[in-house]
Structures are given as C-alpha cells and as structure tokens.
Amino acid sequence: MLCWFNGNFIDEKELFISPFDHGYLHGIGFYERFRTYNGQVLLLEERFNRLCNALNNFRIPMPYTIRDIQNVIKELWLAASREDSIFRVNVSAGETDDTLAPKYKNPNVIIYRIPLIERTRGLEKDAMWLKTTRNSPEHSVRYISHNFGNNILASFEVQNLETTEGLLLNSKGHIAEGITSNIFWSRDDILYTPSLTTGIIPGITRQWVIHTAKRLGYRVIEDIFFQHELLHAYECFVTNSIEELVPISNIGRTRFLGEEGPIYKRLHQAYIEEIIQLMKRG
Template sequence: MYIYMNGEVIRKEEARISPFDHGFLYGMGLFETFRVYNGHPFLLDDHLERLNRSLEAINIEGGYTREQVLEKLEMLLGKNGYHNAYIRMNVSAGNGEIGLQTDSYKNPNTIIFCKPLPPRSASAEKQAVMLEIPRNTPEGTERLKSHHYLNNILAKKEAGDDPSIEGIFLTRDGYLAEGITSNLFWIRDDCVFTPSLNTGILNGITRKFVIKLAGKLGLNVQEGMYRPEAVLGADEVFVTNSIQEIVPISSFDGHSMPGLSGKKTLEFQVHYENCCEHLWSRNEL
C-alpha cells in the first residue's frame, strides 16, 4: 500500500516522522476520514471546512482547498489503483522542542492514508449498548477531530471487537452523547432527535448531512439534552459516520428496534446513496 506524505506518494513501509513532532509528543494533530465513491470524495468541502477551522483553533498554520486535496488524492488513488476507498487525511503540528509551545506551528506534516473498500452495502445493522465509561469533555470550547482519542479507545475496549455492537456514551450527568465512532439519531412520528452539541459530542459531517436532509424531507429536527429512556419510545434509531454511513439500530440498551425494517431510515439511506458519487457539500442538497 502507498500513502501520501508531504508532497510524495511512498510505500507505507518508508513513512517516517520525527519523535519531535508535536502531534506525537502532545497530540497536536487533526484528522478527517471520508469515503471515495467511484472516484468521488463525498462531502469533501465539508470535511475541509471543519479541518481548516480546527487547524486555526489549535494554531497550526495553513489550510487545504478542494483543488489541492484532489491533486493529492489523484496521485494516491492512482498509485494504489483504488476507485472506492477509505481515506484518512492527517495533519500533525510538525517538529518542535520538548515542552509546550505557544507560538504557531508553521510546518505541519500532512499524511493521507487510504485502503480499499467494497461497493456500498445497505444490509448492515447494529445493536446499541450503553457504556459505563462516560464521554469526556472537549479539550477546548468544542470537540475537534483530534489525536486525543484515549476516551474512545477505552470505550472500544469496554464494548469489544464485535462490529455489530456500537457503544453509546453518556455524559457524566447521564445525558445521551454519541457512539464510540458515530453520532446518534432516533425518529418518532415526523421528528428526528439527536443529542445537542452542548453534550460535548463531535459535530460529525454525516450528522450535519442528515440534519440538512431531514429538513429537505419535511421532518422536524430537535437537538437537545436527552436521557436514554427518551429513545425507548422511538419508532426507529440509527447511527452515522462518514465510513459506515447511516446504520440502523436493531436494539437499544436491550430493547428491540426496527433496524433494517425502519422505513424512514431506509429513506435516508436511499437519498445518501443517490448523493454519494457527486455531492461536495451538504449545502448542495
């Protein structure tokens, strides 16, 4: 497998970073994960908007345009021979001295990883289980998609390796937050519910897409502070992320849910499928 690193496409075995990279020493780094569908990087503009805003928030200089990233992706996907791929675009702060730095980082390291993905499948569903470990609070004013992933790793260790299980975080005050690698939604009548950003969750790109799509479909969307019992009366439940897309939930904390038979969840999936090979941003809906 080949990866992109600072202007070059190299074999993964050849990749090197310095131990003085503050992404390694202090977690000063960000990443975005997204899918390429038949050569098209779905919602790339939305991912870059979040990445560029987050870079500014942690004082890493530089930004990325669609054209710049497309050039990098073309090099990387061409070398690997992929048309459908998982992409992780990683930006770390770059080298510095031992010790915390307050000056801006001027020479970040950019690495893009990819791996092949099979064609889309809408046949998967998951069981949602409540985690004992609480969702930690963001390091700053909002949760960034950063290298600070220990809370998620410990949660995954608790939930186990079964891919059909998604652990659901609660806040320390007992409010629903998000999945280990996903955002949470449920539907009751013509209303879509999802935890508020005030719970400290990541504002996922697919989360924002679903909220926008729900409005286009004439559904009311409510973001708020909810206890787990709020989901038990739901008609349907699903989770979202940019790699697994929109995944129906077949049971929530031991309570049976429609899973794949949920009609509105299926409607969301169909619209997602119709968009994934051409949309650059949710704003094009």
C-alpha cells in the same frame, strides 16, 4: 503502500516523523477520515473546512488547498487500481520549541489509504450502553484529533464493532454519541439527535442528515436527552462517513424498527441518491 507526505508520494516504509513533533509529544494533530466512491469524496468541502477550523484554533497553518487534497486522493486511488478505499488526511503540528506558547510553522501532512471492507447497506447493528463516559472536549466544539484515547477505552467494552455500536453518555448522564458514530432516533415523525453542547463530534454525515430531514419536511430536535427518552423511540440509527447510515435493531431488550424505520429508509435512499450524483459528476 503508497502514501503522500508533505507534498511527495513515498512508500510507507520511507515515511518517518520526528518524535519531537507535537502531534506525538502533546497530541496536537487533527485528521479527517472518509471513503471514496469511484475516486470521489462525498462532502469533501465540508470535511476540509472542519479540519481547517481545528487547525486555525491551534494556530497551525494548512499548507495545501482542497484542490491539492482532491488531486492526491485521486492519484492514490489510481495507484490502487481504482479501488475505492478509506482515506485519512492527517495534519500534525510539527516540530517546534517545547513551550506553553508554541509557534507552529511546519506541520506534517500525511494522506494515506486503507483497504475498504464494504458493509452491506442497510444491514442492522445492535447497540449497548457503555460504562465509559464521554470525556469533555478541550474546546467548545470537539475536534477529530490525535486525542482518541476515550474512544479506544470505550471500544474495549464491545466484543465486535462490526455488529454492535457502543453508546456513550457524557459526565452529566446525557446521551452523547457512539464510539464511531453520531446517533439519531425518531418517534411520531420527529427526529431527535443530541446537541453539540453534549460534547459530541459535529459529524459531517450528521449535519447532512439534519439538513436533509428538514428539507424532506421532518421536524428535527437537537437537544439534551437522557437514556429513557431514546428507549421510547420507534426507530434508531447511527451515522458516520465510512458506514453511512446504519439502522439499529435494539439496545438490550429495547427493540426498534431497524431497517424498516420509515424515516431511516427515506434518508438512506436520499443518501444513496447523493452518492449516485457524486459518481456521475466524477
């Protein structure tokens, strides 16, 4: 597999990082993971800015521009015979003195692709509450980082993530998010989603849904919620950058409208239209 490492295209077998990189030693590394549509990335600027915000807070420089990243993705897409894929842009802190006040000057930046197994749009999943608790973020906002252990522990509770999403509560018992997603539900034409104060990832697709729902005239409430409030919803869906908007059919014995949910259907169609416009621009 062809990868891009610190400015050069190399084969994956030639890609090595020092064990003294703080991404390995201390988990100081951040990434963005998304899919392409005809070689284009939806909401790339928002994803790049989220990555840079995380790096800035840990005083890690980003040596490349969004245009650089865009060009690399296009080259890897072309090298894969124009096959749309999942891409990961990974930035680890790099080697430095093992001190409590490190100065990160030479981060390691890797971009690579993973084959995309496309899921049928609108295909429902079921969901289940997990025993694993969503851990608290180390910063006021949770970053997508190398510290992914909490999600891995949660995934052990789910037999098949292709058909089931595991839902996490935080340490206070508030609804947080899915293992790989943000969560929404609706009742009486009002769309609900957990607040960022619950410790969830500020998903890019999540933010798109919030903005689009408001534009379409829906009231959106971001707040702190308990399980019983979701269980009284009419419809429920989850979002992420790979699977897009996924309707939830049930949580245990509680059933929802699934793919027939009216708010889900309207937002899902708007998301497809956004993708079509992106592909036209490409």
